[in-house]
Amino acid sequence: MAEMALISSHAPWTPLPRLVDWQDVGDGSIFNQAREGDTPEAVWQSTERIREQYRKSIEYVLETLVSFVKTYGDDKLVLLVVGDHQPASFVSHDSASHDVPVHLIARDPEVIKAIDGWQWTPGLIPDAQAPVWRMDELRDRLIRAYSALPTL
Incomplete structure (x- = not known):
């Protein structure tokens, strides 16, 4: 890691x-x-x-x-790409929130299958209805999802 x-x-x-x-x-x-x-x-x-x-x-x-x-x-690579924060409002415009995108990228379908119920959007642009969680909630969800998986 x-x-x-x-x-x-x-x-x-x-x-x-x-x-x-x-x-x-x-x-x-x-x-x-x-x-x-x-x-x-x-x-x-x-x-x-x-x-x-x-x-x-x-x-x-x-x-x-x-x-x-x-x-x-390779076939075992998993990337969790997490945004940091939105830029200042004069860059992002006043409508930007403090929410950031999170992307899980993996070739192994079992990695993606483990989060099937999360309602994440395939691709780079999250759906407007995609869930928003605090980072500690995301961490706990990831631990639960992948602690149950057998060793890949």
Whole structure:
């Protein structure tokens, strides 16, 4: 099990790391220099540029996840992708809540079957009627769902 915090989705959202080959990541120091984009001072002069840079940061996170799955994914890989929080209202607009999406990604159908009754939406965009739980409730649900499964 590993936890990877992809913090590029946090302000100032620029300059963003560029994708590098997984074998080149090493201790992570490559990201001290492998960044692309305008300075925060340049981006933060315009709300539209800030929003665009935020979008690019989310795109980077998704590209990183896809790259990880393509590089290291096998039949036993399970990803639980959890959003952190919504960006400031001037980015997300005032209607955004503090709810974040959670995605469970697995090739093994038994992993998905264990949460069948949760009413989660297939795909990236949750249904408006999808359930919303606090993180401690999600944790407890996951523990119950997977404690009952035989070793895969």
